[in-house]
Amino acid sequence: MPAHVRDEVRVEVDVSDRHLTIVECRAPWRADAGAEWTRFRIARLRYMKGTGMWSLYWRDRNLRFHGYDLLPPTDGVEELLAELDRDPTAIFWG
Numbered sequence: 001m002p003a004h005v006r007d008e009v010r011v012e013v014d015v016s017d018r019h020l021t022i023v024e025c026r027a028p029w030r031a032d033a034g035a036e037w038t039r040f041r042i043a044r045l046r047y048m049k050g051t052g053m054w055s056l057y058w059r060d061r062n063l064r065f066h067g068y069d070l071l072p073p074t075d076g077v078e079e080l081l082a083e084l085d086r087d088p089t090a091i092f093w094g
Contacts, residue, residue, distance in 0.1 A: 021044050
């Protein structure tokens with residue numbers, strides 16, 4: 001995140017046994033909304049133990065994840081994170 005918005009928006013990762021979930025967190029924007037930051041799942045990186053490969057998944061409006069078919073599975077997450085950052089289809093960040 002750019003320095004000028006870091007007190008309002010941040011990106012975090014929730015770690016599980018077989019996947020990493022990229023989460024956008026936003027500071028409370030209304031006094032009546034409470035003091036908790038909102039958390040919005042953006043994408044998921046899934047690890048397939050049998051193949052040792054990682055795959056990228058996108059989230060739909062019903063909060064379900066689907067395979068991102070424009071990038072094949074890879075043995076590392078760097079390429080997947082770069083694609084997520086580029087977001088050429090605007091499916092992740094809008």
